Amino acid sequence: MEGASNGGMLYHEVQESKLCAVHCVNTVLQGPFFSEFDLAALAYDLDRKERQMMLEGGGVVSSAGDFNSQESHNVSLDGDFSIQVLQKALEVWDLQVIPLDCPVAEPAQIDPELENAFICHLHDHWFCIRKVNGEWYNFDSLYVAPQNLSRFYLSAYLDSLKGDGWSIFLVRGNFPKEFPILSSEASNGYGQWLSPGDAERITKSSNSIQASQATNQLARESSNPYSIEDAEMLSEMEDEDLKAAIAASLMDSSSTMASTESNTTQNEDQNAKEMDSSSVIASDESNTMQNDQNGKEVDSSSTIASDESNTTQNDQNAKKDTARSQ
Numbered sequence: 001m002e003g004a005s006n007g008g009m010l011y012h013e014v015q016e017s018k019l020c021a022v023h024c025v026n027t028v029l030q031g032p033f034f035s036e037f038d039l040a041a042l043a044y045d046l047d048r049k050e051r052q053m054m055l056e057g058g059g060v061v062s063s064a065g066d067f068n069s070q071e072s073h074n075v076s077l078d079g080d081f082s083i084q085v086l087q088k089a090l091e092v093w094d095l096q097v098i099p100l101d102c103p104v105a106e107p108a109q110i111d112p113e114l115e116n117a118f119i120c121h122l123h124d125h126w127f128c129i130r131k132v133n134g135e136w137y138n139f140d141s142l143y144v145a146p147q148n149l150s151r152f153y154l155s156a157y158l159d160s161l162k163g164d165g166w167s168i169f170l171v172r173g174n175f176p177k178e179f180p181i182l183s184s185e186a187s188n189g190y191g192q193w194l195s196p197g198d199a200e201r202i203t204k205s206s207n208s209i210q211a212s213q214a215t216n217q218l219a220r221e222s223s224n225p226y227s228i229e230d231a232e233m234l235s236e237m238e239d240e241d242l243k244a245a246i247a248a249s250l251m252d253s254s255s256t257m258a259s260t261e262s263n264t265t266q267n268e269d270q271n272a273k274e275m276d277s278s279s280v281i282a283s284d285e286s287n288t289m290q291n292d293q294n295g296k297e298v299d300s301s302s303t304i305a306s307d308e309s310n311t312t313q314n315d316q317n318a319k320k321d322t323a324r325s326q
Contacts, residue, residue: 031179
């Protein structure tokens with residue numbers, strides 16, 4: 001149950017296209033046992049059997065029609081395979097694939113270190129966690145080399161994967177003990193044999209390169225007076241300042257307009273009062289002038305009447321004098 005030894009070597013495959021399912025199966029078996037063509041053949045055989053079962057079982061016509069279509073239900077056009085294909089491939093080597101949340105897999109949930117291999121799947125990506133020569137390794141094909149996992153970290157790592165939504169399957173059975181490394185099938189173009197020491201050195205080198213790239217990226221960002229986050233923050237601050245300035249301008253404009261309107265109203269009221277006062281004064285002056293005119297007219301009339309009275313009196317006196325002299 002300890003798995004393949006292969007002289008203490010580790011077999012790892014680096015990601016090629018979307019063939020992570022192929023890489024996953026081969027790292028479980030610790031050797032280039034399957035190619036993408038082998039898994040494709042298993043997928044098409046599963047499709048044929050599923051169509052036959054649907055037709056023989058008197059399934060719904062539309063469903064049978066779907067299964068009679070040329071589209072495969074077990075392999076995508078870009079090379080991703082279903083869990084059924086992986087199960088069929090491992091069954092060839094008398095291995096069982098069991099969902100980790102299945103009751104029969106409960107012991108593995110409690111103490112995963114007692115097992116030999118796990119398959120993990122999320123978003124069309126497959127990878128294997130495998131125990132080789134008593135040590136656990138993460139054989140994710142996205143890594144340049146297998147990464148060693150401590151026994152304590154294994155349980156925590158599986159729990160974190162489950163928490164992130166990964167589907168985890170337990171692999172049990174009689175794992176192949178050896179693979180003829182020197183045979184013509186020892187390499188499929190993307191597989192490699194590594195000693196644990198080589199795997200560790202490659203991993204450290206890769207991590208160092210990634211750290212250097214991250215440092216260079218930080219240096220480039222620091223050479224810029226403002227980082228992307230700072231620039232975004234400044235942009236937001238500028239937007240806020242602009243909004244505040246516009247609001248203040250609108251408030252000032254409103255205040256100015258209100259003040260102008262108030263002054264205009266006051267001026268209009270003042271002008272109206274002045275006009276009323278002028279009208280009163282003009283009216284008084286007009287009345288005074290009219291009274292003066294009337295007074296003059298009265299004086300003139302009085303003078304004329306007095307003159308006429310004196311003339312009449314004189315005429316009468318003349319007539320009396322004439323009468324006496326006769």
